[in-house]
Amino acid sequence: xxxxxxxxxxxxxxxxxxxxxxQSLLDALRNNLGLTGTKEGxxxxxxxxxxxxxDGRLTCSCLVLAVEADGHSIGTIEGMAQGDKLHPxxxxxxxxxxxxxxxxxxxxxxxxRALLEKNPNPTETEVRFGLAGNLCRCTGYxxxxxxxxxxxxxxxETAS
Amino acid sequence: MNVITPTENKWIGARTVRPDGADKVxxxxxxxxxxxxxxxxxxxxxxxxxxxxxxxSIDTSKAEALPxxxxxxxxxxxxxxxxxxxxxxxxxxxxxMCRNVMAREKALFxxxxxxxxxxxxxxxxxxxxxxxxxxxxxxxHVIEIEDAIKPDAPILHDFLKHEGKPSNIAGxxxxxxxxxxxxxxxxxxxxxxxxxxxxxxxxxIEPQACTVSYAPDGRATIWxxxxxxxxxxxxxxxxxxxxxxNIRAIPAEIxxxxxxxxxxxxxxxxxxxxxxxxxPVKMVMSRDEVMRATGPTSGSFSTVKIGAKKDGTxxxxxxxxxxxxxxxxxxxxxxxxxxxxAPYAIPHVLSVGYDVVSNRSKVAAYRAPGAPLGAxxxxxxxxELAEKLGIDPLELRHRNSAKxxxxxxxxxxxxxxxxxxxxxxxxxxxxxxxxxxxxxxPGIKRGRGxxxxxxxxxxxxxxxxxxxxxxxxxxxxxxxxxxxxxxASIANVxxxxxxxxxxxxxxxxxxxxxxxxxxxTGGSRVTFASAMVVTQSVEKVIGQLKERAAKIWKIxxxxxxxxxxxxxxxxxxxxxxxxxxxxxxxxxxxxxGGPIGAGVQLNTQGADPGFATHVVDVEVDVDLxxxxxxxxxxxxxxxxxxxxxxxxxxxxxxVVQGIGWALSEEYLYxxxxxxxxxxxxxxRMPVCSDVPxxxxxxxxxxxxxxxxxxxxxxxxxxxxxxxxxxxxxYDALGRRFYSLPMSPPKVTEVMDMxxxxx
Numbered sequence: 027x028x029x030x031x032x033x034x035x036x037x038x039x040x041x042x043x044x045x046x047x048x049q050s051l052l053d054a055l056r057n058n059l060g061l062t063g064t065k066e067g068x069x070x071x072x073x074x075x076x077x078x079x080x081d082g083r084l085t086c087s088c089l090v091l092a093v094e095a096d097g098h099s100i101g102t103i104e105g106m107a108q109g110d111k112l113h114p115x116x117x118x119x120x121x122x123x124x125x126x127x128x129x130x131x132x133x134x135x136x137x138x139r140a141l142l143e144k145n146p147n148p149t150e151t152e153v154r155f156g157l158a159g160n161l162c163r164c165t166g167y168x169x170x171x172x173x174x175x176x177x178x179x180x181x182x183e184t185a186s
Numbered sequence: 187m188n189v190i191t192p193t194e195n196k197w198i199g200a201r202t203v204r205p206d207g208a209d210k211v212x213x214x215x216x217x218x219x220x221x222x223x224x225x226x227x228x229x230x231x232x233x234x235x236x237x238x239x240x241x242x243s244i245d246t247s248k249a250e251a252l253p254x255x256x257x258x259x260x261x262x263x264x265x266x267x268x269x270x271x272x273x274x275x276x277x278x279x280x281x282x283m284c285r286n287v288m289a290r291e292k293a294l295f296x297x298x299x300x301x302x303x304x305x306x307x308x309x310x311x312x313x314x315x316x317x318x319x320x321x322x323x324x325x326x327h328v329i330e331i332e333d334a335i336k337p338d339a340p341i342l343h344d345f346l347k348h349e350g351k352p353s354n355i356a357g358x359x360x361x362x363x364x365x366x367x368x369x370x371x372x373x374x375x376x377x378x379x380x381x382x383x384x385x386x387x388x389x390x391i392e393p394q395a396c397t398v399s400y401a402p403d404g405r406a407t408i409w410x411x412x413x414x415x416x417x418x419x420x421x422x423x424x425x426x427x428x429x430x431x432n433i434r435a436i437p438a439e440i441x442x443x444x445x446x447x448x449x450x451x452x453x454x455x456x457x458x459x460x461x462x463x464x465x466p467v468k469m470v471m472s473r474d475e476v477m478r479a480t481g482p483t484s485g486s487f488s489t490v491k492i493g494a495k496k497d498g499t500x501x502x503x504x505x506x507x508x509x510x511x512x513x514x515x516x517x518x519x520x521x522x523x524x525x526x527x528a529p530y531a532i533p534h535v536l537s538v539g540y541d542v543v544s545n546r547s548k549v550a551a552y553r554a555p556g557a558p559l560g561a562x563x564x565x566x567x568x569x570e571l572a573e574k575l576g577i578d579p580l581e582l583r584h585r586n587s588a589k590x591x592x593x594x595x596x597x598x599x600x601x602x603x604x605x606x607x608x609x610x611x612x613x614x615x616x617x618x619x620x621x622x623x624x625x626x627x628p629g630i631k632r633g634r635g636x637x638x639x640x641x642x643x644x645x646x647x648x649x650x651x652x653x654x655x656x657x658x659x660x661x662x663x664x665x666x667x668x669x670x671x672x673x674a675s676i677a678n679v680x681x682x683x684x685x686x687x688x689x690x691x692x693x694x695x696x697x698x699x700x701x702x703x704x705x706x707t708g709g710s711r712v713t714f715a716s717a718m719v720v721t722q723s724v725e726k727v728i729g730q731l732k733e734r735a736a737k738i739w740k741i742x743x744x745x746x747x748x749x750x751x752x753x754x755x756x757x758x759x760x761x762x763x764x765x766x767x768x769x770x771x772x773x774x775x776x777x778x779g780g781p782i783g784a785g786v787q788l789n790t791q792g793a794d795p796g797f798a799t800h801v802v803d804v805e806v807d808v809d810l811x812x813x814x815x816x817x818x819x820x821x822x823x824x825x826x827x828x829x830x831x832x833x834x835x836x837x838x839x840x841v842v843q844g845i846g847w848a849l850s851e852e853y854l855y856x857x858x859x860x861x862x863x864x865x866x867x868x869x870r871m872p873v874c875s876d877v878p879x880x881x882x883x884x885x886x887x888x889x890x891x892x893x894x895x896x897x898x899x900x901x902x903x904x905x906x907x908x909x910x911x912x913x914x915x916y917d918a919l920g921r922r923f924y925s926l927p928m929s930p931p932k933v934t935e936v937m938d939m940x941x942x943x944x
Contacts, residue, residue: 063213
């Protein structure tokens with residue numbers, strides 16, 4: 027089958043790629059574009075390891091066809107830090123040990139950023155529901171929730 | 187060995203940023219599925235559509251003829267280990283491993299690998315798998331333990347005999363102490379109960395994956411996700427016939443293992459596909475394949491009987507544990523048989539385990555293998571016993587705690603028992619002392635439960651190399667894949683001992699060609715063992731630094747001391763010289779004798795067991811049957827927390843896996859013997875909104891046989907939760923649950939039965 031030409035913006039960079047019509051966006055990001063920071067844990071939208079933003083909206087990239095990204099803007103973990111400056115969530119995750127094996131971490135960070143953009147002052151319950159689509163099997167979520175709440179407090183302080 | 191006391195430390199016990207952290211929060215860290223090679227092709231596995239069938243023939247010709255297909259592998263290509271002769275690699279029997287990696291005489295479960303294909307695209311490989319023609323003779327299958335041990339059960343393996351007859355009981359294990367009949371004769375109160383647990387999956391988020399490149403000179407390189415690159419090398423060598431010296435196994439970052447990645451599935455298949463095709467081959471399992479064909483841990487069917495005097499002194503304990511091995515022998519019998527009664531001083535113990543095969547995927551290790559299901563039975567019976575005797579459940583445990591110097595039924599004599607301290611930590615905790623409102627709202631009931639747990643911990647083979655760089659920094663290499671922050675602990679130890687700033691130490695994990703043999707990351711051994719070999723390596727480096735300083739100062743090396751990162755004369759008699767810092771000595775290394783660095787390879791000894799005591803509050807929605815954990819506190823003796831955050835993380839993570847085991851996770855099979863819930867939607871692991879914060883009470887009672895006082899941490903935390911939660915649900919509802927998980931359908935069923943009875 028002929029490949030399809032897709033024009034997108036990825037992490038702010040205009041990006042074109044060719045993909046098979048049946049390829050998922052996750053597959054294209056990882057295997058066609060070398061953006062392997064986005065992970066595959068299940069391929070069925072249940073674990074959140076492949077979380078990205080599509081036009082700013084939190085999305086499982088395994089549930090989107092690569093061709094559907096045409097004309098849209100994609101945000102992945104590779105675009106979260108600005109140069110050598112980590113995003114406050116990334117920094118806080120390191121300081122507070124909110125990761126162990128790290129395979130879920132890119133997806134959790136993308137989901138947490140999406141949450142804080144919508145709700146800069148979440149309660150613990152709101153954080154827990156905001157991240158309920160991201161499975162982590164190592165941490166028991168405790169340090170992840172604390173790191174997100176701490177980051178939110180820090181970002182509110184910086185903003186005010 | 188000098189034990190370092192906490193107060194003297196700058197880096198040991200500090201919450202430093204982990205060495206691999208920035209890579210992991212930016213997407214740079216390379217896991218197994220992230221590796222690519224020029225010219226790489228893709229491998230896929232054809233799996234059995236039957237739970238039990240004789241493989242009469244396999245015709246791969248149509249698959250091989252498909253354009254894009256480069257190689258096909260079947261069991262004929264895998265080294266055969268005949269069933270009559272055991273060949274062990276660690277605790278794994280290669281007779282079973284070769285049949286697990288690729289079905290040989292029979293397909294033994296739905297999803298058992300039958301053949302594998304490598305092709306230019308993943309889609310072509312998958313299409314080719316469908317073109318392989320397999321003739322099966324379908325046999326009756328058996329899934330549950332109770333069915334598998336019936337006299338007329340379908341037999342999986344004719345060569346397995348129990349009491350002289352072909353049987354699905356593949357083996358037994360016994361631990362005993364005293365005289366069990368005498369023990370029960372002495373008891374005033376005896377409670378005996380039967381328990382069931384379902385198989386649960388380790389649930390790591392990263393599916394198994396590897397890339398293998400086999401070159402024309404017969405040398406192979408493997409990039410894979412595992413809990414031991416040396417295990418990958420040895421097992422792949424045994425299953426392919428390629429000598430170990432020709433295999434370089436490179437450990438990728440591992441996206442969770444919890445025991446399951448202590449064995450391999452794909453690597454030998456990928457190597458053979460690479461050899462046949464002449465191309466590097468990548469294989470990545472789907473989640474469906476992971477659930478269907480790797481792990482899980484055993485389901486169980488157990489009876490525990492405990493007898494005590496009226497004053498609460500336990501005099502006898504008996505356990506019978508039937509464990510599902512899956513399709514080939516190898517249940518973790520050692521867990522329930524050895525651990526269940528180990529924390530207690532019981533004079534008469536008889537603990538027997540049975541390894542039962544059935545048409546399921548072969549089990550793999552899972553965090554404290556087998557111990558949680560044994561503790562579930564034991565700790566629930568203790569709860570009933572405490573109630574019957576009118577003694578506080580923690581007090582009952584405290585009164586019967588094992589003591590230092592005692593011999594356990596499993597054979598070991600304890601060097602240090604710190605069980606009482608974990609009980610006291612919970613007794614004195616605000617959580618245990620605080621009141622719990624039992625009936626907060628109509629239809630909602632709350633309860634509190636406690637339980638304890640034990641894990642052996644382990645030492646074993648580890649290697650380390652500590653090198654100084656020319657610019658005066660430090661690179662540490664160890665041989666253990668880092669599953670939960672062990673590099674962070676090693677960085678802390680190295681910076682402390684060398685007296686340098688933490689950011690001057692790099693810690694990496696070597697491949698099989700660059701570091702000495704190191705056993706698996708498992709058994710809660712890695713931080714214990716690697717801190718020991720790193721300490722000894724650093725001591726050697728410090729010895730070299732003193733020699734270099736002595737040479738420069740032209741004094742005896744004995745007259746040089748090393749402190750705060752620099753060599754100094756030992757006293758006025760040694761001479762007056764300004765200190766020489768590590769950095770200065772590294773810069774002068776060439777002129778004083780060459781590069782500075784040292785390695786140590788050791789079979790580490792002196793691991794002390796882990797003890798844990800937990801308390802949990804639950805809330806039950808009586809109509810919907812939903813059990814929610816409200817509050818959880820877990821106390822554990824860790825010896826010494828080299829990096830407290832990752833110690834807490836181990837405890838928190840283990841507890842939440844235990845919550846899943848207790849409340850929602852289970853393998854469900856249909857009538858054809860097919861796994862019905864091979865995905866993360868229907869196999870329900872705890873998500874963030876299911877659980878509360880988990881308070882880890884970290885007790886630091888140093889292990890006198892370790893230079894920093896370290897004990898293993900990772901496994902003990904998953905042992906108590908099953909029983910603690912079951913005991914809490916009883917406290918809430920007044921009903922005991924003798925089977926897990928306590929999922930909504932089961933809770934409502936039990937409550938309906940209670941209503942009917944009333």
